[in-house]
Amino acid sequence: MKMLSVCFALLLSCLGVLKAEESPVGAWKSVSGDVTSVLLITPTWFTVTNYEEKSFIDSYGGTWKQGRAGESNITIYFNTANPSQAGQNANVPVTIENGRLVTSNPGGGKQEWTRIDDGAGALAGNWRITSRETDGKMNPIPLGARRTLKILTGTRFQWVAINVDSGEFFGSGGGTYTFENGTYTEKIEFFSRDNSRVGAVLSFKGAVNGNDWDHSGLSSKGDPIHEVWSKE
Template identity: 75%
Template structure:
């Protein structure tokens, strides 16, 4: 887990010392063999996910905030490889080189990350589901330790269903998305619950009003859904 925490934190403390064009906010990719790693960074949340064309491998993430010009504070809120790490916090200094994120493990190994997008767009940010339609009525979902989040950059998304107190992980999926003319479309690249969904494209009606995102359509199983997500 030390490697996992360091991998992210090496990406972020440069916020206070780099120009806007070099900001680490957004989506990043690293490929090793047949495994793809994708790192998503919003102003408050991050996720790191490993997967290949056949299966979801692992994912972890949580919240972060800047702690001085060259450090960030990180709190791990889910980790599919080791739930006992949930709740751990750390502060680590870091940097960026030549437009790429260069991350290092405690043993000295380095990993290069290539930018996918710069994290801008009307849906970019961290969202929590706050209400869902049931029997024709929108029903509020109380804020609790068990939560479902969506992390979006300019072109990539990931949802996670977790309990941030117990470390329980209930599922995650992600890939690319577009949001044009009131239509939100996801293309699934990984899905922890059912790898047969990989490659599917799902379209939804969507609108953003302030910090609320109204989202309706059919789930990957074909069930009708109508949800409201609120920006954190």
């Protein structure tokens, strides 16, 4: 619980922006001992995940928007280690020094986040699964409280299955990805449901048409999938 509280406080201090040109959008990493922390920020969503080489630790995230000068407004939608934080709002500051996010530890000291990418790419943004093929037919998935979302920056991805009303968490996975010549390939670095899938490389056919991303191939279990994700 102490570790989660510290991590949450660190996140609260890293989503404000001092200047427009110092945008935090993109992927960031911080390493402490055996624990890797990855922060993904799109123009409207963020996620933070802590994991070891073969072990998922925790993840949390939600929405953010620019507030008054030097601050951002955030809303937590899920927190695997402390679900009671779901629904909390906060106004938060940040400093960006020499190209790094610098956050303050409530017990004193600082933590630095190193930029991985700047959040640019054909798939960068927030996506929600809106249709899935079953028995040869595409079936729409209506918008509801329970949602499966995928957050992508320029090189990193994370999917989360959550209930945005209750804060319930059903699963998450993430890592790195590429999208070239109609092929989407991801390498899994963490998977909350099954750590044995860490290191798997999965390739899918992918095509973006407007705000829809058609996605087909084999899941990490080897099952055929055909889905449509829509940008939010």
